[in-house]
Amino acid sequence: MIEQMRGLGYRTVVVYPATRTAELLQRLRERAEQSGRIPKPDEGVLQTVEAAVANLAELKLRFAEDALLVLDNNGLRGEEVSYGPYFNASEAQAAVLTVLSGGTPARAATLVETNVPARVSAPCWLVDRAHDYCL
Secondary structure, three states: OHHHHHHOOOOEEEEEEEOOHHHHHHHHHHHHHHHOOOOOOHHHHHHHHHHHHHHHHHOOOOOOOEEEEEEEOOOOOOOOEEEEEEOOHHHHHHHHHHHHOOOOOOOOOOEEOOOOOOOOOOOEEEEEOOEEEEO
């Protein structure tokens, strides 16, 4: 799908939500209790998390065309924090692993204001003089 969007002239911004593993397991247990279902076994959830992080290494990001934002989803709803953008898979993978372990990942770009406030009212990251990425 990313290739199709590139073919249409779009730049790709992948938003990757990450939650500390212990927090994720607790949320899943609470949701299961609230819905009357049996919670998934921790081992299965841990395998899914590991596979998802490993899949980041396969992501092919093109510099100045694609970016990945890591969304730290450890707080309350509406208190998410984004990090990035990251322009290569290994930086993005390291950032996700840092969030999963409860740390704060390194910032990979400088936050700047967008020059098109009528069309975009979100923060943007300047990549070079011709490109910026907005949430």
